[in-house]
Structures are given as structure tokens and as C-alpha cells.
Amino acid sequence: MSTPFPRPINFRDGRVDMSHGSGGRAMAQLIHELFVTHFDNDYLRAQNDGACFPLPAGSGRMVMATDSHVVSPLFFPGGDIGCLAVHGTVNDVAMAGGRPLYLSAGFILEEGFPLADLKRIVISMAQAAKEAGVPIITGDTKVVEKGKGDGVFINTTGIGIVPPGIDLAPSKIRAGDAILVSGMLGDHGVAIMSLRENLSFDTAIQSDTAALHDLVATMLAAVPEIRTLRDPTRGGLATVLNEFALAARCGMLIREPVIPIRPAVNAACELLGLDPLYVANEGKLVAICPAERATELLALMRAHPLGADAAIIGEVIEDANHFVQMETAFGGRRMVDWLSGEQLPRIC
Amino acid sequence: MSTPFPRPINFRDGRVDMSHGSGGRAMAQLIHELFVTHFDNDYLRAQNDGACFPLPAGSGRMVMATDSHVVSPLFFPGGDIGCLAVHGTVNDVAMAGGRPLYLSAGFILEEGFPLADLKRIVISMAQAAKEAGVPIITGDTKVVEKGKGDGVFINTTGIGIVPPGIDLAPSKIRAGDAILVSGMLGDHGVAIMSLRENLSFDTAIQSDTAALHDLVATMLAAVPEIRTLRDPTRGGLATVLNEFALAARCGMLIREPVIPIRPAVNAACELLGLDPLYVANEGKLVAICPAERATELLALMRAHPLGADAAIIGEVIEDANHFVQMETAFGGRRMVDWLSGEQLPRIC
Known part of the structure; x- marks a missing residue:
């Protein structure tokens, strides 16, 4: 038995249900088949609750920035909540003079949200993170009941390194x-x-x-x-x-x-x-x-x-x-x- | 003119409204009078979109962990969503063997949520962060329309340092x-x-x-x-x-x-x-x-x-x-x- 998942998730017609946030089998499967597959890096594949990475070399300072994204509608001309969530936090790190190193992603999903839309958003995030050269190394998924959220909210938090001599204020x-x-x-x-x-x-x-x-x-x-x-x-x-x-x-x-x-x-x-x-x-x-x-x-x-x-x-x-x-x-x-x-x- | 806020926020009877997420005067005031006041550290007082901090000294690795909190009800015997949001992420950093250094906090507020409850939650977060010795150095506030959220959701992301020789997996x-x-x-x-x-x-x-x-x-x-x-x-x-x-x-x-x-x-x-x-x-x-x-x-x-x-x-x-x-x-x-x-x- 290599995984405990009897059949793959139906990303065509399926919908988010409460079990995707339960901590159990359905959540493990969503993380495995959606987030780990598309964000695709060794940090996520380690599947710990946090991701370890080397202490940045050299001198200078670090910067941390966070942004929750609640844009409505989720898809719009020129982008969607997925790439927006990556760009927003990469930019906040950059505005401090920082070179972004890593991102985290926290999803709050509403019960009933189409898995096809979630997949489209995750692929957009993955693409934006790849283009920016900033991997999404750790994440979290919560599900709220229908009517207690609005499709999907995404928090991204980023850390970066600020070169010596740069001190913007x-x-x-x-x-x-x-x-x-x-x-x-x-x-x-x-x-x-x-x-x-x-x-x-x-x-x-x-x-x-x-x-x-x-x-x-x-x-x-x-x-x-x-x-x-x-x-x-x-x-x-x-x-x-x-x-x-x-x-x-x-x-x-x-x-x-x-x-x-x-x-x-x-x-x-x-x-x-x-x-x-x-x-x-x-x-x-x-x-x-x-x-x-x-x-x-x-x-x-x-x-x-x-x-x-x-x-x-x-x-x-x-x-x-x-x-x-x-x-x-x-x-x-x-x-x-x-x-x-x-x-x-x-x-x- | 030291601040552009004509009168203090009414934390007794007031409620979250859409303007608290607008990026304008009302949001600046909420950040100033609630988050900066209670989380109380120089990183937040600098009021940039990201917080800078020294590169941790020595060797070893770093760890990053994120957790969105959607607990319902918000207040429960022994705690509330505020202290839970601090403990949850401090613990995820600790489980990687990390000494937690800093936290970010991202709030998604529902229009109409009582400001008195929000203040109670923020004070609980501040107290938990102080007890843990892990400052909340950067944050973000979004507001969604009534019926599109559930009071308050809180994402916390933490970073920490893992001592040399520790590599848990x-x-x-x-x-x-x-x-x-x-x-x-x-x-x-x-x-x-x-x-x-x-x-x-x-x-x-x-x-x-x-x-x-x-x-x-x-x-x-x-x-x-x-x-x-x-x-x-x-x-x-x-x-x-x-x-x-x-x-x-x-x-x-x-x-x-x-x-x-x-x-x-x-x-x-x-x-x-x-x-x-x-x-x-x-x-x-x-x-x-x-x-x-x-x-x-x-x-x-x-x-x-x-x-x-x-x-x-x-x-x-x-x-x-x-x-x-x-x-x-x-x-x-x-x-x-x-x-x-x-x-x-x-x-x-």
C-alpha cells in the first residue's frame, strides 16, 4: 500500500466538502493530489507541519510579509485569486527591499466550492510562484460550512532577505x-x-x-x-x-x-x-x-x-x-x- | 496634526464595516488603535507592508509554518481563537524542532462583527504572543460582506530557527x-x-x-x-x-x-x-x-x-x-x- 487513497479525487465534477478540512484521509488526499502535485517541491513533499530551509548565507536582514486575499470575483481579466496571492506577497517583501525566498499558503475553502475551480486557482498560484522563483514551501487547508465563507480565501506569507546597506523606510x-x-x-x-x-x-x-x-x-x-x-x-x-x-x-x-x-x-x-x-x-x-x-x-x-x-x-x-x-x-x-x-x- | 483620525474607534458598541478593509482612513485607524496598540512592538509601529528583522545569528536551519484558524465558536472554555492562533503556529514551528522567532497575523473579518469581540480576541493574541516570547511583527486585515465570512478567521504564520544537529522527520x-x-x-x-x-x-x-x-x-x-x-x-x-x-x-x-x-x-x-x-x-x-x-x-x-x-x-x-x-x-x-x-x- 503506497497511499491510503482508494481512488483519485474527481477534479472535474467534485466539490469541496467538510471532510477536506478534517485532518483525515480526504484532507491528506487533497493535499497530496492538488497542493503537493502542483506546487511541486521537496519542502512540501516532506509533509511536515512546517518547512525547514537553510539559514540564508551572508549578512543583511530578513523581511516577513503577510496578505490574505478575498478578491471577488475569483477570476478576472488578467488573473485570478491564485496568481494575485503570490504577487501580492512577493511584492510586499520586495517593497521592503527584500529578495523573496519562500512563501506559505493558507486556504480557507467554502463547502461546495467546485474542485475544478480550486485546481485552476492552484495551478495559477503554482505558475506565478515558479515564474517568480519563490517556492510555496508550507501550507494549511481549512473548510467552513456553506454560507460561512465565499468560495476561497487565500493567505500567503513571504520571507525574504534584504541586502546589506538597504534600509527603506x-x-x-x-x-x-x-x-x-x-x-x-x-x-x-x-x-x-x-x-x-x-x-x-x-x-x-x-x-x-x-x-x-x-x-x-x-x-x-x-x-x-x-x-x-x-x-x-x-x-x-x-x-x-x-x-x-x-x-x-x-x-x-x-x-x-x-x-x-x-x-x-x-x-x-x-x-x-x-x-x-x-x-x-x-x-x-x-x-x-x-x-x-x-x-x-x-x-x-x-x-x-x-x-x-x-x-x-x-x-x-x-x-x-x-x-x-x-x-x-x-x-x-x-x-x-x-x-x-x-x-x-x-x-x- | 499627529494622526488623521478625528475621534477614537468605539470599541464598546461599534461593529466592523467594509471601510475597515478599504485601505483608507478607517483601516489605518483600526490598525493603529487595535493591532499596533496591543501587539505593541517596533516592527509593527514602523507600519510597512513587511517587517524587517536581523538575520538570525549562528548556524542551523530555519523553519516556516502557517495555520489559518476558523474555530467555531470563537470563545470556548480555556481559550479563544486569538490565543489558539498564536499557540497553533508556535507549536507547528516547535514540532520542526524550531525556536519560534516571529509571527505574522492575517485577519479576515465579517462585516457587522462586534468590535468589542475583536478587541477581546486581539488582547488574547497579544497576551499569548507575549507569554510565548514571540512578537507579531506584521499583519493584514481584510473585511468581507455580512454572510460571506463567519465573524473572524485568523491566519498566523511563524518562522523560527532550528538548532544545529536537530533534524526531525x-x-x-x-x-x-x-x-x-x-x-x-x-x-x-x-x-x-x-x-x-x-x-x-x-x-x-x-x-x-x-x-x-x-x-x-x-x-x-x-x-x-x-x-x-x-x-x-x-x-x-x-x-x-x-x-x-x-x-x-x-x-x-x-x-x-x-x-x-x-x-x-x-x-x-x-x-x-x-x-x-x-x-x-x-x-x-x-x-x-x-x-x-x-x-x-x-x-x-x-x-x-x-x-x-x-x-x-x-x-x-x-x-x-x-x-x-x-x-x-x-x-x-x-x-x-x-x-x-x-x-x-x-x-x-
Whole structure:
């Protein structure tokens, strides 16, 4: 007897049932035939409750980041909850200046969820992890009764290593610094909202979900003076800039005409009553760097496939009120305040 | 302006709303006034999307473990989802022989959940983390609509350091090895099920939820030859022994009269139609060690407050079928098979 499973799981018509979270035979089989098969590495094959790995060599520091993903719908133009869960945490590790090493994955499944959809999500995660070069080395599966969850929620936690000399923090931001973004803003949020609202456009707007760690490594290798990085997910660019302003006790001034936003995203935002500055991105970053290095950094970013539309969008200013302001296309200034209330629920 | 929050959160009568997951002002305030305040460490106060920490000194390996917690009800005799979420992951790190260093916490909150309950849970987590000496250094908060979750789900992920020379794995188990448990079995599962079924007993059965890393460190320091450790959570002792038997390609023989189970737990199991060998524990471990070290290990465990009721319950045997068998109190033998179906949903 090599495994205690009499017949393979039916991934075509089967559904998640409570026994898949029981700790017994059905759960062991799901782990074996789905997670271990697709995530495919020796850490998982060891099937302990934790995964051991070598202490990273050299000096520097480590970073840990966690993200639970509850995006709805689970599948959307340009991605799904699976690749999003990998990219989201890889990016959080990268924003600390870290090279991501390993991921964990915790699934909360709703009873009755189609196993075919779960398999599709797991394959997408596996593919994203492989492309990013960051294995999923340990995991956990729980099942809740029908009506107590929503299909699948996925937590990913990542750890990485931060090279010596890199110490990013919003508190290092200084008046005069340049504000850069790595590309077009708002794609992810608009892709999701268009799907929810059943809007269609001439050119479909796709989520920008992507792993940014290679772009970040390139940026930091050339410009280690970068003050801080952050990916503008929930709450978008406006939220990141307000967080930075508060942490650094300064103000931010951005210029509307140079903020890269696709015309289709602008149009969709107008239709949906959204402000693209507050809309989530899943493959973009905001960087603050000393003004004298901004042009060089921009050129570097533009030379990278994930930074082709990068732009310098403004600068850090002195402001005792820690306000974020925007010079509009018409030459006026408007406040870009903290998001109040909920603009886009369950976007990631 | 030191914070952008006009008035403090109402933790007495308030409820989770969608804006607490928006990435905007309400979420920032919840993180600030609840999580950062109670988890209380400089990693969290830095408020980056990831937390940086020094590369652990010395040699050895690291371990990563993750656990999502969906226990229902959220509060139970002897604990709640908060301390359980800390203990569960600390124990998974410890079972790999690791000294836990840091935890992450990912919350999935249901719209409408009372903030007073959330605060109670967070304080319990904070207390458990403090007692264990393992800070919660990074986190994430998501909110789902009413009816799409169940109050609160908590993922914790932990990392730790495994001392040089320690390499635990079920594949190291050999016929002739001794099987030990650290104490009374079934308390956690029976405490939860009694509450759900509204049973009351003369002496209330309390969950055994506890962090076992100090017990493990004591055991490994004296007996580094321990083959493997595992905490018998979902699926209980029976599941752990079946997993070990399969991984080590051997059999297991345990003796019913020496398995430590409280009379009240046995009685409750009979009433509830449960087999205590399959019932979850949250503060117990199963250890396999060479027979010649078993007596010494047992004495050590019994000298620890969390191992006072430890026992040697059987031994590993040769068996091409990888069966787990039990000698009953009446002298016969019965199979202790893999759990089929779901015995205790949402026990952890």
C-alpha cells in the first residue's frame, strides 16, 4: 500500500466538502493530489507541519510579509485569486527591499466550492510562484460550512532577505525628494469593477497583477539611496502618498498631467464614479528617491518590462499639515485626502 | 496634526464595516488603535507592508509554518481563537524542532462583527504572543460582506530557527522506537463540542491550548536523538500515528490502558459518539524516540508543567501495511484507521 487513497479525487465534477478540512484521509488526499502535485517541491513533499530551509548565507536582514486575499470575483481579466496571492506577497517583501525566498499558503475553502475551480486557482498560484522563483514551501487547508465563507480565501506569507546597506523606510523621506510611479495606475481595480458592474469596453482592461521583485532589485542595485517603496494596492496612489506624508511629517505635491493612467481606465472611472488615484494596482510601485537620482532611476525603470510607463509624478514638500496636493491639468491645486469609507470592497 | 483620525474607534458598541478593509482612513485607524496598540512592538509601529528583522545569528536551519484558524465558536472554555492562533503556529514551528522567532497575523473579518469581540480576541493574541516570547511583527486585515465570512478567521504564520544537529522527520522513525504523548488527550475537541452541543459536566472540560516550544526545547536539548514530533490537532492522535506510519513505512502499536485521557473526556466522547483518539488537541505533542532514550525523555517531560501527564503509549513495529493498531483494555487488538469523513468540523 503506497497511499491510503482508494481512488483519485474527481477534479472535474467534485466539490469541496467538510471532510477536506478534517485532518483525515480526504484532507491528506487533497493535499497530496492538488497542493503537493502542483506546487511541486521537496519542502512540501516532506509533509511536515512546517518547512525547514537553510539559514540564508551572508549578512543583511530578513523581511516577513503577510496578505490574505478575498478578491471577488475569483477570476478576472488578467488573473485570478491564485496568481494575485503570490504577487501580492512577493511584492510586499520586495517593497521592503527584500529578495523573496519562500512563501506559505493558507486556504480557507467554502463547502461546495467546485474542485475544478480550486485546481485552476492552484495551478495559477503554482505558475506565478515558479515564474517568480519563490517556492510555496508550507501550507494549511481549512473548510467552513456553506454560507460561512465565499468560495476561497487565500493567505500567503513571504520571507525574504534584504541586502546589506538597504534600509527603506517612509521616515527617511525628505522635502525635495522625487515621487515616481512604475506605470499606468488603476488597471487592477477597474478590471475587477468592470466585471462586477458587467461593463464592457472596446479594449478590455486587464488587471496588472505582476511580481515586482526583479524590477525592485534592479532599482536598488543602481540607486541604493531610494528612500522607500510601496505598492499602491487597496486605496491606490492617494493612500500611499498620505501614509508617506504622515510618516515623514511632510507634504506631497503631484502633477495630474504626468500621472500615467490609460484613457480607458479614466473613462471607466468616470462611468463608475471612481477616482483613479484611489483605485488598486497589483503590479505597480511608488518610489521616493533623492531628486538628483530621479532621472537615472526613471531611465532604469523604463528599461524594465514592468516599468516601461514609469514617470516622475511630483515631489515631496515641506508641509506641517502633511497634506497631499495635486496640481490639476487646469493649473489649480486640489487636496488628495485619505480615503473615507469604502470605495472598492474586496479588490484584493 | 499627529494622526488623521478625528475621534477614537468605539470599541464598546461599534461593529466592523467594509471601510475597515478599504485601505483608507478607517483601516489605518483600526490598525493603529487595535493591532499596533496591543501587539505593541517596533516592527509593527514602523507600519510597512513587511517587517524587517536581523538575520538570525549562528548556524542551523530555519523553519516556516502557517495555520489559518476558523474555530467555531470563537470563545470556548480555556481559550479563544486569538490565543489558539498564536499557540497553533508556535507549536507547528516547535514540532520542526524550531525556536519560534516571529509571527505574522492575517485577519479576515465579517462585516457587522462586534468590535468589542475583536478587541477581546486581539488582547488574547497579544497576551499569548507575549507569554510565548514571540512578537507579531506584521499583519493584514481584510473585511468581507455580512454572510460571506463567519465573524473572524485568523491566519498566523511563524518562522523560527532550528538548532544545529536537530533534524526531525517522520522518515527517521524505525521499528522498535517508543511512542510518547505529552499529556491528556482530547481536551480541546471535547471542550468545543460540549459547548456546541450545550452539554455541561460536573467539572467543565477546558481546552488545553498552550504553546509547547519551551517543552520541546527542553526535550531536544537532552535527547537530540528524538526522531520526530507532531502536535495531534485535527484528526487527533490516530491521524498523527497514521501519517507517521505511512511516512516511515512501518506500523504502530499502542496500548489503550496507558493512553492518558481524562475520565470526563472519555465520558463526553461516549455521549457525543466520538473516539478520543481522533479528537483534536491544541497543547499536546506526540514524540517518537529510540527505545533506549524513552525513559529519560519521559522523566524530562513529566518534570515540565506542560508534560506532567506524559506517557509512553506504545512502540513502532514492522508492518508492510503501515497499520496503526491498539491493544485494548481487554487484551484484543483493533485497527486505528485513518479518519474517514468529518468528525469535528471547525475545531481549530
